[in-house]
Amino acid sequence: MTDPLLAVRDLRVRFDGDDGTVRAVDGVDFDVAPGETVCLVGESGSGKTVACESITRLIPTGSAEISGEVRFDGTDLTALSESALESYRGGRIGHVFQNPQDALDPVYTVGAQVVEAIRIHRDRSKSAARAEAIGLLDRVGIGDAAARFDDYPHQFSGGMKQRAVVAMALACDPDLLIADEPTTALDVTIQRQVLDLLADLQAEREMALLFVTHDLGVVAEIADRVVVMYAGNVMESGDVYDVFEAPAHPYTRALLACLPGRGERFETIGGSMADPTDPPDGCRFHPRCPHALPECEEGDQPAFRAVAAGDGGADGGKSGSVEHRASCVLYDDAHALPPALEVADD
Ligand SMILES: Nc1ncnc2c1ncn2[C@@H]1O[C@H](COP(=O)(O)OP(=O)(O)OP(=O)(O)O)[C@@H](O)[C@H]1O
Ligand code: NI
Numbered sequence: 001m002t003d004p005l006l007a008v009r010d011l012r013v014r015f016d017g018d019d020g021t022v023r024a025v026d027g028v029d030f031d032v033a034p035g036e037t038v039c040l041v042g043e044s045g046s047g048k049t050v051a052c053e054s055i056t057r058l059i060p061t062g063s064a065e066i067s068g069e070v071r072f073d074g075t076d077l078t079a080l081s082e083s084a085l086e087s088y089r090g091g092r093i094g095h096v097f098q099n100p101q102d103a104l105d106p107v108y109t110v111g112a113q114v115v116e117a118i119r120i121h122r123d124r125s126k127s128a129a130r131a132e133a134i135g136l137l138d139r140v141g142i143g144d145a146a147a148r149f150d151d152y153p154h155q156f157s158g159g160m161k162q163r164a165v166v167a168m169a170l171a172c173d174p175d176l177l178i179a180d181e182p183t184t185a186l187d188v189t190i191q192r193q194v195l196d197l198l199a200d201l202q203a204e205r206e207m208a209l210l211f212v213t214h215d216l217g218v219v220a221e222i223a224d225r226v227v228v229m230y231a232g233n234v235m236e237s238g239d240v241y242d243v244f245e246a247p248a249h250p251y252t253r254a255l256l257a258c259l260p261g262r263g264e265r266f267e268t269i270g271g272s273m274a275d276p277t278d279p280p281d282g283c284r285f286h287p288r289c290p291h292a293l294p295e296c297e298e299g300d301q302p303a304f305r306a307v308a309a310g311d312g313g314a315d316g317g318k319s320g321s322v323e324h325r326a327s328c329v330l331y332d333d334a335h336a337l338p339p340a341l342e343v344a345d346d
Contacts, residue, residue, distance in 0.1 A: 002321075004031035004071075005208050006055070006176060011068035013050050013059065020277040024050040026232035026284075027301065028068075032176065032225075037202060037209040039219040039240070041255070042229035045273045048212045051229070052178050055210075056089045057082075073175070091121040094169030096179040096198075100161035103168070104153040110164045111137070111149030117171035136167040141197060159190035166197065173205065180212040195222070216259050220244055225322050228252045231274040231284035233301045238324030248307040248326035251285045283328065296329055305331035 013025040025047045032038045040048045053059045054066050056077065070077040072093065077085060089095070097103055104113060114133035118124055124132065130149070137145035140163040153161055162182060169177055179198060183191035199222050202209045213219060219226055223240040228251065236249040247253045254269045271288035274280055280287055286296040296302075304325040 002033050005034045005036075005073055006032040006210070007069070007071040008051070008055070009069040009071070011051060011054060011070065012066070013047075013054050014065045015063055016065075017277070022276045023232050023279060024064075024276060025054065026279070028229070028232070028234050029304070030227045030234060030237055032208045032210055034175065035202075035206045035208055036224045037199075037211060037222050038225045038227060039223035040210065040212045040227050040229060041214060041216060041219055042235075043214065043255075043269070043273055045231075045276065046229040047232040047276075048214075048229055049180055052180050052210065052212055055178065056093050056095070057085055058089070058095070087121065090117060090169075091172045092175045094172070094174035094177045096162070096165055096169050096177065096182045098181040099185045100158065100165045101153075101185075103165045104161060106153055109150050109152055110156060111151075114164065114167050114171060117168040121172045133167070133171075136170055137164065139201075140164070140167045140170075141193070142167075157190075158186050159194060162186060162190075162194050163197065166194070166201070170201065170205070174207060176208045176210060177202070178210045178212075181214075182211075198222075216255065228255065231279050232276065233284050234304075234327065235285065236307075236324075236326040236328075238307070239322040242307075242322075242324040246307070246324075248324065248331060249285075249328045250289045250291050250330075252326075254288075291330065293329060302327045302329050302332070307331055 008028060008030050011025055011028040015022040015024060028047070028051055030038065040051065042048055050059065055070050057066065059066070066078060068078065072088065077088065104110070111130070111133055114136055115126070115129045118129045118132055134145045134149055137148065142148055142160060142163055156164060182198065183194045186194060195218065198209065201207065211222065219240065225237065226240045226243045227237040228235045228243070228249065230251050235251045236243060236247070243252060244256065247256050258268055269288060274284050274287070280297070282295070282297045282299055283289065283302055286292040289296065304327050307324045307326050
């Protein structure tokens, strides 16, 4: 396959808290290829945000201990100094967060903030940057962008603020856009528009998109590849088609069974998220897993195994470049269990 643009290996992020060490991300591996859309999914608290924010070290390192490798276009970002990393942040790597409010400064006009996002990494005259900013605001769907340029954030609706934040993230034409639940804070009707905008921009700019969501409907729609996280670990990853057609890990199956329209029931996963200060041994999901075996309770999170070919990747070639892998003993050589073991009644 093409060399990944982003390769995350054994990423671990720990916070020291009053109640002990929070193992927010506990050995995560995933890749994002150039121009690819990768969705990170998982229940609340599974470590999606922390994993994304560690890529460009947006997490203050004073409070967190980050280890592992984050290779972006061949450079290990974890080894860079703060100032070297700043040239990536908002440069080749753009970010869009859940709440546009947090990304905009209320005391500056929207236009000035887009100009600033352009000029921080690029040598542009004020007038050239202004023209570029208006073009960007227009592109993200802000009507009459030249007139709205001098508005303050409070004069924008929530959806327009998020569009402006997207414009800022695009200011330096990033190779990778990281969007962490970018539509969650918006009204439902607006969510769709912002999602469509991101999908269009991704295609038009051939930009890779790392998209965090817990909405599997959105994943099915936009992802090329899906990475399923639980309790700071990746449980399963693969081409979105393979993972949705033939979810391998019991956790993924349980998540998918929660999707309306999948199977007979619309259910929730029983039990609660593992305690990040004291996660269970073995597979983090075993206390909630309907298929747990005694060996699932011991040791580390199981190693990744390739999920048997031909279990649903019925398209044969299409998804051939992305390996479908699961961290589950059921895919271990010792267990020749049929991978199509059902969780939901579908
Ligand atoms: N600054 C911090 N200090 C201590 N613990 C933290 C900090 N930030 C996150 N955590 C903990 O790390 C774990 C992972 O959090 P994270 O926000 O990455 O989850 P998430 O998958 O993004 O969830 P959500 O879907 O709710 O956004 C949680 O247990 C959270 O409480
Ligand atoms: Ni989050």
